[in-house]
Amino acid sequence: MPFHETGIPGLLIYEPAIHGDHRGYFFESYNAQTFQGQGINIQFVQDNQARSSYGVLRGLHYQLNPHAQTKLIRVLEGEIIDAVVDIRKGSPTYGKSFAINLSANNKRQLLVPQGFAHGYAVLSPTAEVMYKCDNFYHKASEGGIIYNDPTLQINWGIDLKDAIVSDKDQVLPKLADLEHNFVYQG
Numbered sequence: 001m002p003f004h005e006t007g008i009p010g011l012l013i014y015e016p017a018i019h020g021d022h023r024g025y026f027f028e029s030y031n032a033q034t035f036q037g038q039g040i041n042i043q044f045v046q047d048n049q050a051r052s053s054y055g056v057l058r059g060l061h062y063q064l065n066p067h068a069q070t071k072l073i074r075v076l077e078g079e080i081i082d083a084v085v086d087i088r089k090g091s092p093t094y095g096k097s098f099a100i101n102l103s104a105n106n107k108r109q110l111l112v113p114q115g116f117a118h119g120y121a122v123l124s125p126t127a128e129v130m131y132k133c134d135n136f137y138h139k140a141s142e143g144g145i146i147y148n149d150p151t152l153q154i155n156w157g158i159d160l161k162d163a164i165v166s167d168k169d170q171v172l173p174k175l176a177d178l179e180h181n182f183v184y185q186g
């Protein structure tokens with residue numbers, strides 16, 4: 001099975017089969033039928049790609065309902081720590097974080113359901129990250145959590161003193177001060 005559980009309901013690691021031969025390798029970076037076989041029916045509508053240098057930390061971000069986004073994250077070049085926080089009210093893992101090393105080398109992907117805050121930090125000299133989304137960008141619905149909230153206990157894999165963070169990400173609230181409209185669906 002290409003999917004692995006994470007201990008947080010709905011948050012899955014996708015590890016596609018890699019077909020290597022004397023030319024190089026081939027793999028299905030996304031196949032809707034494979035996801036449907038796992039009971040996951042997602043209509044992705046937007047692909048994003050971002051390049052960042054070592055120490056860049058983006059996040060933790062979400063879009064409020066009705067513009068919430070499921071994200072399928074992967075790394076095309078380099079290496080990151082990808083981190084998420086479950087902020088679905090009523091979830092058995094509300095407030096719990098999960099972090100994973102995603103790289104061009106390991107080709108793992110993280111499927112992040114709606115109702116999670118998401119971010120990543122770059123461990124390699126540069127990293128090219130791409131992610132599919134099932135809802136369009138809607139600036140007015142953006143929200144986030146401050147990346148260094150100690151209650152999240154996220155190990156970003158970099159010294160946070162050197163983190164390169166956008167102005168808007170430096171003033172995000174702590175988890176305890178969030179106002180949002182995500183509800184755990186079971």
Ligand SMILES: Cc1cn([C@H]2C[C@H](O)[C@@H](COP(=O)(O)OP(=O)(O)O[C@H]3O[C@@H](C)C(=O)[C@@H](O)[C@H]3O)O2)c(=O)[nH]c1=O
Pocket residue numbers: 048050058059060061062118119120136137166
């Ligand atoms: C997210 C996004 C941004 N933009 C624009 C707005 C701005 O001018 C520029 C950079 O935007 P940001 O600073 O928000 O980019 P960034 O900090 O990389 O935001 C992203 O972070 C990661 C962690 C996520 O999970 C994404 O959902 C998204 O929030 O790109 C779009 O045009 N479409 C989009 O979907």
